[in-house]
Amino acid sequence: xxxPARWKDxxxxxxxxxxxxxxxxxxxxxxxxxxxxxxxxxxxxxIVDCDVEVGYLHRGFEKMCEQGTWTQxxxxxxxxxxxxxxxNNVAFALAVxxxxxxxxxxxxxxxxxxxxxxxxxxxxxxxxxxxxxxxGAQTVMFYMLEARELLYDLIEAxxxxxxxxxxxxxxxxxxxxxxxxxxxxxxxxxxxxxVLSDCDKLLSRNRVFIDRxxxxxxxxxxxxxxxxxxxxxxxxxxxxxxxxxxxxYLVYDRFDFEVPLGERGDNYDxxxxxxxxxxxxxxxxxxxxxxxxxxxxxxxxxxxxxxxKERVYNSIEGLMNHFKLVMEGIKVPAxxxxxxxxxxxxxxxxxxxxxxxxxxxxxxxxxxxxxGMGALGQMLIGHMIPDIITxxxxxxxxxxxxxR
Amino acid sequence: MLIERIxxxxxxxxxxxxxxxxxxxxxxxxxxxxxxxxxxxxEPEFEFNSLSDLTAVDWPERKPRFEVVYNLNxxxxxxxxxxxxxIPGDDAxxxxxxxxxxxxxxxxxxxxxxxxxxxxxxxDLRRILLYDAFEGHPxxxxxxxxxxxxxxxxIDPIVNPRPMSR
Numbered sequence: 001x002x003x004p005a006r007w008k009d010x011x012x013x014x015x016x017x018x019x020x021x022x023x024x025x026x027x028x029x030x031x032x033x034x035x036x037x038x039x040x041x042x043x044x045x046x047i048v049d050c051d052v053e054v055g056y057l058h059r060g061f062e063k064m065c066e067q068g069t070w071t072q073x074x075x076x077x078x079x080x081x082x083x084x085x086x087x088n089n090v091a092f093a094l095a096v097x098x099x100x101x102x103x104x105x106x107x108x109x110x111x112x113x114x115x116x117x118x119x120x121x122x123x124x125x126x127x128x129x130x131x132x133x134x135x136g137a138q139t140v141m142f143y144m145l146e147a148r149e150l151l152y153d154l155i156e157a158x159x160x161x162x163x164x165x166x167x168x169x170x171x172x173x174x175x176x177x178x179x180x181x182x183x184x185x186x187x188x189x190x191x192x193x194x195v196l197s198d199c200d201k202l203l204s205r206n207r208v209f210i211d212r213x214x215x216x217x218x219x220x221x222x223x224x225x226x227x228x229x230x231x232x233x234x235x236x237x238x239x240x241x242x243x244x245x246x247x248x249y250l251v252y253d254r255f256d257f258e259v260p261l262g263e264r265g266d267n268y269d270x271x272x273x274x275x276x277x278x279x280x281x282x283x284x285x286x287x288x289x290x291x292x293x294x295x296x297x298x299x300x301x302x303x304x305x306x307x308x309k310e311r312v313y314n315s316i317e318g319l320m321n322h323f324k325l326v327m328e329g330i331k332v333p334a335x336x337x338x339x340x341x342x343x344x345x346x347x348x349x350x351x352x353x354x355x356x357x358x359x360x361x362x363x364x365x366x367x368x369x370x371x372g373m374g375a376l377g378q379m380l381i382g383h384m385i386p387d388i389i390t391x392x393x394x395x396x397x398x399x400x401x402x403x404r
Numbered sequence: 405m406l407i408e409r410i411x412x413x414x415x416x417x418x419x420x421x422x423x424x425x426x427x428x429x430x431x432x433x434x435x436x437x438x439x440x441x442x443x444x445x446x447e448p449e450f451e452f453n454s455l456s457d458l459t460a461v462d463w464p465e466r467k468p469r470f471e472v473v474y475n476l477n478x479x480x481x482x483x484x485x486x487x488x489x490x491i492p493g494d495d496a497x498x499x500x501x502x503x504x505x506x507x508x509x510x511x512x513x514x515x516x517x518x519x520x521x522x523x524x525x526x527x528d529l530r531r532i533l534l535y536d537a538f539e540g541h542p543x544x545x546x547x548x549x550x551x552x553x554x555x556x557x558x559i560d561p562i563v564n565p566r567p568m569s570r
Contacts, residue, residue: 004562055533062518063542063549098425225453225479228507241479337425338457338475338486351475353461366457366475374510403533 019043027056031134031389034399036373038380038388047388050380052373057399065363069329070096070170073360078164080365081401083126084119084344086112086155089168092363094249095339095350096170099332102304106251108172108297113250114288115158115167116341117281118185121192122151123344123396124274124281131271131393132203135212140199147195150188157184170330171305172298182289189282196278204272213268217379217391224265227375231346231368232273233395237265243342255287270394304330329358338366345369345396367401406483409449414440429486437489438499444476444485445504452476452485455501458511460491460519464545469493470521474501491521500525518543 026037035056041049061080065073077088090112097104104112125148133141152162157178159165167174203209219229224237234241242259244252260276262269298305302321311318334356340349346368353362372395379391407421407428417436422429432440444452457475470491477484491498500523501508512523513532520541523529531538537556540547 055531055535058533060542060549063547067549101425223506226506228455228505228511230454239479246479246482247484335424336429336486337427338484340456347456347477349456349475351457351459351473362461364457364459370510371507374507 020048025388032392033130034397036397045384047380047383050377052376054373055403057403059404061365061404062363065360069358070332070360071329073363074168075166078166079400080404081343081345081398082163083398084123085163085165086115086119086167087341087343087348089165090116091339091341091348092350093168093170094341095337095352096332098337098339099335099352099354100304102171102299102301104172104299105296106293107295109250110288110292111173111177111297112168113252114285117285118151118154120281120344121278122148124278127396128271128274131390134389134393135209137203137209140202143195143198147192150191154184154188169298169305171301176297185285185289192282210268212390213271215266216383216387217267217394219265219375219379228371229346229375231343232270232277233346233372235259236262236269236273238263243340243347247340249341255284257284267390267394331358343368365404367404369395369397369402373397373402406485427484427486429488431488434489434491434498438501441474441487441501442504451478451481454479455505455507458508458515460515460521462519462543462545470496470519472498472521496520497522497524502526
C-alpha cells in the first residue's frame with residue numbers, strides 16, 4: 001500500500017547514512033507498567049539518547065485537594081501510590097496533625113505502622129513480581145501475586161477495600177484492626193515465607209536473570225543523590241538513608257530492623273534491596289504485633305475527630321459537632337509543614353499550607369518515583385531496548401504517584 | 405541550632421527566618437537565592453546535598469504573589485531547611501538551581517508547568533505533566549478547576565515531527 005503523499009518529501013529527504021532512528025515507545029505499551037512515553041534516539045538497538053515523557057495520568061491531585069475539606073483529601077491520597085495506599089494516607093495525616101500539633105494515641109500509631117508495613121510488602125511484591133514476569137519468570141510473578149492476595153485480604157478486612165482504602169483520618173484512623181487480624185497475619189506470613197524462599201531459589205543465582213539485570217541501569221552514588229533519589233533506588237547505589245531511621249515517625253524508633261543496601265546501583269541491586277526489605281518489613285510487623293497496646297485509635301478531640309454515631313443521633317451536641325466537621329472541615333491553624341515518611345519508593349513528603357480555614361490552601365506531594373523517572377534518561381543511555389523494560393520496572397514508577 | 409548557624413553565616417542575604425512545628429525556614433530575595441542554595445549544598449557544615457522538593461505557592465492577594473519553596477535535606481547531617489523566595493506575579497522568574505542539584509531539572513519544569521514561573525538558566529524549560537498545547541497554568545488560584553481546554557488539532561508526526569529537546 002503506498003504511503004501518504006504528504007510523507008513523500010520527508011521520507012525521501014532522510015539520509016540513508018544517518019543511522020540515528022527516532023522512535024517513540026509508549027505511552028501505551030504492553031511491557032511498561034503505566035503510561036510513559038520514551039522518546040528514543042536509537043543506533044540500531046542501542047539507545048543513544050532518551051527523553052522520558054510523563055504526565056499521561058495527571059489528574060490534578062494538588063488542585064482538587066484545594067477544593068474540598070481536609071478529610072476529603074484522603075480519597076485523593078489513596079490514588080497516589082496505589083500499590084501502597086495506606087502509606088499515602090498516613091503521610092498526609094501526619095502532615096495535617098503536625099500543623100494541628102496533636103498526637104495520635106499509642107494504639108493509633110501502632111496500627112498505622114502495621115498497615116504501612118503491610119502496604120510496603122504489597123508494593124514490593126507487585127514491583128518484584130511484575131519485574132520478574134517481564135524478564136520471563138512467570139512463576140515468580142504468580143507466586144508473589146499469590147502472597148500479595150493474602151495481604152490484600154488483610155487490608156480489606158481492616159479498611160474495607162483492597163486498594164482505595166481511605167483509611168486514615170486526621171487524628172487517628174477510621175477502623176481499628178479486627179479481632180482475627182493477628183491470626184490472619186500469621187497465615188499470610190506462612191505463605192509469604194514460602195514464596196520468598198522459592199523466589200530466592202529461582203532467581204538470585206539464575207544465569208538469565210543475572211544477565212538481564214546485573215550491570216544494567218547503573219546510577220553512581222553522587223548522581224543518585226543529586227537527582228534526589230531516595231528509597232530503594234538510593235540504597236541500591238550504596239547510600240544508607242531511610243526516613244524511618246533518619247527522622248523516625250510513628251513508632252519506628254522502637255523496632256529493630258535493618259536497612260538493606262546495594263553496591264553498584266544497577267537493576268540487580270534494586271531487585272535485591274526490595275527483596276530484602278520485604279523480610280525487614282516482616283520483622284517490624286512481628287515486633288509491632290507482639291507489643292501492640294490496647295486503647296483508642298483516634299484522639300479524643302471533638303474539633304478534629306467525628307463523634308460516634310450514637311452521639312450524633314441522640315444528642316444535639318453530637319449532631320452539631322458532626323455538622324460542623326462535615327460542612328466546614330477541620331479548622332487547621334494557618335501555617336505550613338513538610339512532613340516526610342518512607343514510602344515504598346522512597347521519601348514521600350507532603351508540603352501542606354493552611355490558611356486557617358477548613359480547606360487546604362496548598363497540598364504538594366513530593367513523589368519519590370518522579371525523581372527516579374528524572375534519572376531514568378541517564379540510566380538508559382548506552383543500553384538496549386530490552387533494558388528499558390527491566391530498568392523501568394525496577395524504578396517502580398507508579399503512574400498515580402509520578403503524575404498525580 | 406541550625407537556624408542560628410545559618411543566620412550567622414548568611415545573615416546578609418536572609419530577609420527573615422523562623423521555626424514552626426519543628427521545622428526551620430528562611431526567606432531570601434530572588435537575586436541572592438542561587439548563591440545561597442549553592443553554598444547550602446556545598447559547605448560541609450550544612451551539606452544539603454538532596455533537594456527534597458521545589459514547588460511554589462500562589463498568594464494572589466499578597467505582593468509579591470508567588471513564593472517558590474525549596475525543601476532541602478541533608479542525607480549526611482540529618483537536618484532539613486525550607487528556603488522561600490518571594491516572586492512577583494508580573495515578573496515571575498527565578499534562577500534555575502539545575503547546576504546545584506540535578507533533581508531541579510524536572511522539579512522546575514513542573515513548577516513552570518503549574519504556575520508559569522520561568523526558571524532562567526534551565527537547559528530545557530517546557531511543560532512536563534501537561535501537554536504542550538495546554539493553555540494556562542492550572543495551580544494558579546485564578547485558574548478554575550472546571551475550566552475546559554480547547555480541542556487540539558491533529559498533528560501528523562511524520563510531517564511535523566515533535567523535536568526531541570535534548
